[in-house]
Amino acid sequence: MKKVLLLVGAAALSLSSRAQLxxxxxxxxxxxxxxxxxxxxxxxxxxxxxxxxxxxxxxWSAGGELASLAVNVVLNGNIVRYYNRxxxxxxxxxxxxxxxxxxxxxxxxxxxxxxxxxxxxGYRLGDKNSHFYISxxxxxxxxxSKGYNYDLPNWRDSSTSGFLSPLYVLVSPGIEYRRGSxxxxxLSPAAMRMTFVSKEYTSRSxxxxxxxxxxxNLRMEVGAYMSxxxxxxxxxxxTYRSRLDLYSNYLAKNTYDINGxxxxxxxxxxxxxxxxxxxxxxxxxxxxxxFGLTAIYxxxxxxxPTKDANGNPIKEPIGGLGWWQIKQTFxxxxxxxF
Numbered sequence: 647m648k649k650v651l652l653l654v655g656a657a658a659l660s661l662s663s664r665a666q667l668x669x670x671x672x673x674x675x676x677x678x679x680x681x682x683x684x685x686x687x688x689x690x691x692x693x694x695x696x697x698x699x700x701x702x703x704x705x706w707s708a709g710g711e712l713a714s715l716a717v718n719v720v721l722n723g724n725i726v727r728y729y730n731r732x733x734x735x736x737x738x739x740x741x742x743x744x745x746x747x748x749x750x751x752x753x754x755x756x757x758x759x760x761x762x763x764x765x766x767x768g769y770r771l772g773d774k775n776s777h778f779y780i781s782x783x784x785x786x787x788x789x790x791s792k793g794y795n796y797d798l799p800n801w802r803d804s805s806t807s808g809f810l811s812p813l814y815v816l817v818s819p820g821i822e823y824r825r826g827s828x829x830x831x832x833l834s835p836a837a838m839r840m841t842f843v844s845k846e847y848t849s850r851s852x853x854x855x856x857x858x859x860x861x862x863n864l865r866m867e868v869g870a871y872m873s874x875x876x877x878x879x880x881x882x883x884x885t886y887r888s889r890l891d892l893y894s895n896y897l898a899k900n901t902y903d904i905n906g907x908x909x910x911x912x913x914x915x916x917x918x919x920x921x922x923x924x925x926x927x928x929x930x931x932x933x934x935x936x937f938g939l940t941a942i943y944x945x946x947x948x949x950x951p952t953k954d955a956n957g958n959p960i961k962e963p964i965g966g967l968g969w970w971q972i973k974q975t976f977x978x979x980x981x982x983x984f
Contacts, residue, residue: 701714718757733769741938744756762787768824781821791809814840821833848860872890874890875887894915925938933979
């Protein structure tokens with residue numbers, strides 16, 4: 647009960663904080679034309695948002711959940727190190743959200759869970775007016791806690807994923823085009839991606855899980871990779887941030903069972919896609935609204951319709967999207983800037 651009260655208190659007052667020290671473009675402006683002047687600087691910015699909503703009904707004629715609570719946390723931060731022609735960028739995107747309801751005895755259900763870290767080192771090619779870098783990139787993606795299929799009546803008995811399971815690690819050399827802090831496009835013809843998954847999940851099906859073969863822990867891929875990021879302050883109060891990742895596995899091929907039957911189709915043309923959008927709108931002085939939309943396509947995560955006890959597919963609120971993974975969020979809350 648104490649935990650619930652604490653969460654109610656946190657949800658009653660949502661908090662957003664943002665710290666910005668300076669812009670990358672200002673660092674370039676400090677360079678002296680025609681001179682070999684070293685620029686050493688740390689560029690830091692972070693956005694933290696804690697929001698939620700709470701509801702309570704008693705003898706409500708229209709019906710509804712008697713008591714509910716939703717809490718969500720968003721953290722976006724990056725640190726950039728500049729040293730003459732060298733640039734080292736570190737970016738973290740973390741999202742987590744829980745929903746509590748009286749009808750399921752306030753057992754928490756996840757509505758969002760993401761942990762994404764990217765570290766990238768680059769060396770500028772050409773003079774100070776060049777926007778091209780030879781770079782190396784490391785990206786790691788996972789989640790904070792176990793995931794479940796809440797459509798199943800016995801969902802508590804078996805999780806569908808967990809912390810570091812899956813864990814996607816991508817290591818890649820390449821060429822980057824960047825325009826200060828606003829635009830970055832990274833291209834690599836030879837990116838190695840590793841997927842780590844517990845045997846708890848890969849032993850459940852002949853095709854394994856998350857692209858990792860049956861009863862294995864690891865899958866290694868080599869392919870082409872592109873990552874583009876864009877961020878812009880549209881107005882003083884509106885910020886837009888977007889990301890597009892594409893990956894093609896050169897080694898992708900069909901998976902067969904012991905009888906020679908195809909149990910999973912795949913080829914290099916099945917490109918993995920991550921398309922991310924985030925808009926933050928600050929209004930008045932201490933309030934903000936945030937809208938997020940993420941679309942993912944991964945051939946290793948097929949769409950399997952959930953069925954009831956009679957084997958009939960359960961109708962979904964949003965249909966027709968097939969294998970696309972879609973996440974949309976909208977939050978409004980109190981904001982504080984420092």
